[in-house]
Amino acid sequence: MQPPPDSLAEFRVVTNNMSAEYGRSGGATINVAYKSGTNRLSGAAWEFSRDTSMNAEGFFKSATGKPELKRDQYGYVFGGPIVRNRAFFFTDFEGFRQDREVVAITTIPTNPQRQGILGVDIRNPQTGVVYPAGTTIPMTAFARRVLSELPVTTSEGTTNNYRVLQLFENATDKVSGKVDVTI
Secondary structure, eight states: OOOOGGGEEEEEEEOSSOOGGGOOOSSOEEEEEEOOOOSSOEEEEEEEEEOGGGOOOOTTOBTTBSOOEEEEEEEEEEEEEEETTTEEEEEEEEEEEEEEEEEEEEOOOOHHHHTTBOSSOEEOTTTOOEEOTTSBOOOOHHHHHHHHTSOOOSSSSSSSOEEEEEEEEEEEEEEEEEEEEOO
């Protein structure tokens, strides 16, 4: 869990020689203590926004322009008394919205390869028949169907010949609250 920084009263990093209460883990354990309400109402609000127009162009720039990045992170913390000097509340909220395009480069079969024409000699492991480079190898109907439904290459060559912008969307909301009572 990643609480909003404004909702933390303190944090402690335990890096080695941990007691049994922390279990077993490689690396550090981070303990956080949430803020508590006080006898007066107090709070804060924030927003962090980022847009594609503020981004630099990357090395693998797409033909359609800069990859999209829209990021909006916002929230609040609020606390105060329920009963003076006896009971207090504290709550926080954080919203996160991000639409991000990432350039992905991969290798897919070329048109001749989809027809079963390969640039190297192929040997059938079951029969031992060798198909010389540039000749059509036999394929099942299923293999032809799968190969025919692949997208068309976006560049020449047999490797790294397909480039696409992948869109990743993230919409996350986090809310927490606590009540402290002194008896």
